[in-house]
Amino acid sequence: MIKAFIFDLDGVITDTAEHHYLAWNRLAGELGWNFDREVNEKLRGVSRMDSIRIIQAHNNVSLPEEELTELATRKNEYYLQGLEHISPEDFLPGAKELLTQLKSAGYKIALGSASKNSHKVLEQLQGKAFFDVIGDGNSVDKSKPAPDIFLFGAEQLGYKPAECIVFEDAESGVDAAKAGGFYSVGIGPEERVGHADLRFDSMKEATLFSVKSHFQD
Ligand code: B16
Ligand code: MG
Numbered sequence: 001m002i003k004a005f006i007f008d009l010d011g012v013i014t015d016t017a018e019h020h021y022l023a024w025n026r027l028a029g030e031l032g033w034n035f036d037r038e039v040n041e042k043l044r045g046v047s048r049m050d051s052i053r054i055i056q057a058h059n060n061v062s063l064p065e066e067e068l069t070e071l072a073t074r075k076n077e078y079y080l081q082g083l084e085h086i087s088p089e090d091f092l093p094g095a096k097e098l099l100t101q102l103k104s105a106g107y108k109i110a111l112g113s114a115s116k117n118s119h120k121v122l123e124q125l126q127g128k129a130f131f132d133v134i135g136d137g138n139s140v141d142k143s144k145p146a147p148d149i150f151l152f153g154a155e156q157l158g159y160k161p162a163e164c165i166v167f168e169d170a171e172s173g174v175d176a177a178k179a180g181g182f183y184s185v186g187i188g189p190e191e192r193v194g195h196a197d198l199r200f201d202s203m204k205e206a207t208l209f210s211v212k213s214h215f216q217d
Contacts, residue, residue, distance in 0.1 A: 002183070002215055003163040005102055006135075006153045009113035011044060011169030012187050012203065013095050014125060016115070019082035024055065027075045033059045045170025047114050047143040048072050076117075083117065086124035094203035099130040101208040108132045110153035112166065114143050133157055145172040147180025154182070165215060167206070168193065183215055 010016040021040040028035035039058050043051040052072045056063060063071070102109055110133040111118060118136035122128045133156040140148040147161075154164050166177035169187045174196045177184040185206065186193025193199055198214045200206045 001163060002107075002165055002212075004108040004110065004154070004157050004159045004165075006110045006112045006150050006164055006166045006182070007099075008045065008166075008168045008170070008173050009111060009115055009118050009121060009136075012092070012167045013099075013111075013127065014086065014090050014092055014121065016083075016086075016121060017044065019079055019086075020051075022082055023075050023078035024051070026078050027071060028055065031071075033061070045114055045144055045168070045173045047137060048076065048116065050143065080117065080120070083120055083124055086121060088126045091125060091127065092203045094206055096127070098203065098206055098208065098211075099127070103130060105208060108157045108159070110157055111135055112149045112153045113137065114149070144170065145175035145179060147176045147182070150177055150180045150182055154180075165211065168196070171195075185211065 007013055017040065020043060021037065024040060025035050033055065035055060039055060042054055046054065049068065049072055052068050056068065099109065109131050111131050112135045114137050115121065116137035118134060122131070122134070133153055135149050135153040139152050142148045150166050151161065154161050161181035164182050165185060166182045167185045167187060168174050168177055171192050174184050174186050174193050184196040186196030186199040187203055187206065190199065198211070
């Protein structure tokens with residue numbers, strides 16, 4: 001029986017990908033590195049340090065770990081500046097409506113995001129009150145596709161993975177949910193999240209009714 005929902009942040013609750021893109025693009029410009037939206041797409045759901053590794057590999061560069069950390073920190077400063085522009089208007093269409101429906105139906109809700117800035121993003125959205133537990137990039141060591149962040153959320157909520165539905169927009173996020181024994185809902189195209197138990201093109205279609213009719217309990 002479904003008791004709880006665990007939501008990824010970027011691409012499910014709000015679209016921070018654009019702010020990540022602008023920050024990485026600014027850093028890449030300063031370094032004279034190539035960076036475009038296609039590379040940015042590969043960073044969906046990927047941790048900050050893994051992201052810089054993907055970008056340096058794209059540029060055939062191999063910097064020592066210390067320098068990579070410095071660059072990732074610089075990018076994060078740019079990203080934080082971008083986050084100041086996020087407001088309660090920036091929930092993805094349908095996301096706030098679903099959270100409201102779940103809350104009033106009595107389900108428990110956790111966040112399961114790779115972002116170390118999750119608290120800041122939720123504050124800007126004024127959306128913290130929806131979440132009983134906030135699992136973010138600081139909560140676990142192993143990032144997706146390891147299931148750790150979702151296992152953390154389920155454990156904190158006091159439920160088993162089989163009692164929780166995970167919402168994810170990243171391929172590695174759906175992999176993580178499946179590896180942990182969670183039900184999964186993919187948000188996005190078939191090529192990316194078609195391996196989820198249920199898929200919607202966007203959060204607009206993800207109503208409590210449409211989700212419940214699939215996961216009969
Ligand atoms: P930060 P999610 C992910 O968020 C983003 O999709 C990914 O692009 C980003 O690199 C990662 O968070 C880490 O973010 O630099 O803020 O710690 O989809 O897991 O909510
Ligand atoms: Mg995501």
